[in-house]
Amino acid sequence: MISVSGLTKKYGDKVAVDDVSFTVATGRVTGFLGPNGAGKSTTMRMVLGLDRPTAGSVTVNGRRYRDSPAPLREVGALLEAKALHPGRSARDHLRWLAASNRIPTSRVDEVLELVGLEAVAGTRVGKFSLGMGQRLGIAVALLGDPPVVVLDEPVNGLDPEGIRWVRTLARQLATEGRTVFISSHLMSEMALTADHLVVIGRGRILADCSMREFIAEHAASYVKVRSPQRGQVADLLRGAGADVTPVDDELHVQGLDAAAVGELVGDKGLYLHELTLVRSSLEDAFMTLTSASVEYSARARTDQAGALR
Numbered sequence: 001m002i003s004v005s006g007l008t009k010k011y012g013d014k015v016a017v018d019d020v021s022f023t024v025a026t027g028r029v030t031g032f033l034g035p036n037g038a039g040k041s042t043t044m045r046m047v048l049g050l051d052r053p054t055a056g057s058v059t060v061n062g063r064r065y066r067d068s069p070a071p072l073r074e075v076g077a078l079l080e081a082k083a084l085h086p087g088r089s090a091r092d093h094l095r096w097l098a099a100s101n102r103i104p105t106s107r108v109d110e111v112l113e114l115v116g117l118e119a120v121a122g123t124r125v126g127k128f129s130l131g132m133g134q135r136l137g138i139a140v141a142l143l144g145d146p147p148v149v150v151l152d153e154p155v156n157g158l159d160p161e162g163i164r165w166v167r168t169l170a171r172q173l174a175t176e177g178r179t180v181f182i183s184s185h186l187m188s189e190m191a192l193t194a195d196h197l198v199v200i201g202r203g204r205i206l207a208d209c210s211m212r213e214f215i216a217e218h219a220a221s222y223v224k225v226r227s228p229q230r231g232q233v234a235d236l237l238r239g240a241g242a243d244v245t246p247v248d249d250e251l252h253v254q255g256l257d258a259a260a261v262g263e264l265v266g267d268k269g270l271y272l273h274e275l276t277l278v279r280s281s282l283e284d285a286f287m288t289l290t291s292a293s294v295e296y297s298a299r300a301r302t303d304q305a306g307a308l309r
C-alpha cells in the first residue's frame, strides 16, 4: 500500500502539491484524477522518490521508495515522457533493465507477450509509435512482477483497443492483490477502471472516496417526464413532495424516483408520454468539482498575499 501524508511540493512560489494526504490500498484500482496541472505527476514522482517533497512524507509498503533494496521488484512505474534509448530494441531495453535489477531474463519475453509487443520486440525503440512506447513503458513497470504498480496517464496515445487492454490489465493486477495507482484527466475512463478515486485540483485533494460514493454524491439525477396533462402532473407530483421544474415541454422531477412518479400518475388516470431517469455525466460532475477548486485556489492566493488580512 502507498501512504501519503502532508505531502507538499513548491517550485519557487508555485505550490504544485499542497498538504496532500491519502492512502492507496492493496487489491483495488485507485484512480488519481485531476485536470492538467493539478499536481498528479508531481505527486507520483514524489511517491517514486524522483522528486524531494518540500514537506510531508510518502511510504510504499511501509518504507520510502529510495530505501528499497530492489525498487523495480517493489514498485513498477510508468511515468510520462520516459527516456528510452532510441537505438535499442524493446527486448534489449528490457534485458538491460532485467540484468541491472537481478531479474531473470525469462521474464523479458513474459512481459513482451503480456503487453502485446512480441512481434516488434527486435525493432528499434526510436521507430515506435506513441502507443507502442506506452506498451513498452507498461512492460518495464511489470518487469519486476511488483506488488505495487504506479501508472501516470497510461492510456495516452493508445487506440480504443489499447485503452480497453489497459483497463483490463489494471483490474487484473488489482484482482491479483496488487496495489494499483493510475492517474488520468479523463473521468469517463476512470469510471470504468477504478474502484476508488482520489481527485486533486490545484494541488489539493478535492475527493477521496469510492467510485460508488462519488457517483452518488456528485452525479446529479432527475426524472424527465412528458405528459399531455403537464400542469396536472406537475401539481400532483409537487403535492407528493417532489421538486418539479418545467423545461420546454418536459418536467424535471427530483425527490421521487421514476417508479413512484409512474405509480402516482397512473393512480390518477393521467397519461405519460415519457418517463426517463437522467443522470448528469460523471465528466460533468468532475468538471464542476475541479472548476470550484480554481476559485478556492484564487482565494487562497489572495489570502497568502495578505489582501484579506
Ligand SMILES: Nc1ncnc2c1ncn2[C@@H]1O[C@H](COP(=O)(O)OP(=O)(O)OP(=O)(O)O)[C@@H](O)[C@H]1O
Binding pocket: 011, 014, 015, 016, 034, 035, 036, 037, 038, 039, 040, 041, 042, 043, 185
Ligand atoms: N519542475 C517544475 N518546475 C516548476 N513548476 C513545475 C514543475 N513541475 C511541475 N510544475 C508545476 O506544478 C503544477 C503541477 O504539475 P503536474 O505536472 O504535477 O500536474 P499534472 O496534474 O500531472 O498535470 P498534467 O495532467 O498536465 O501532467 C503545474 O502548475 C506545473 O506547471
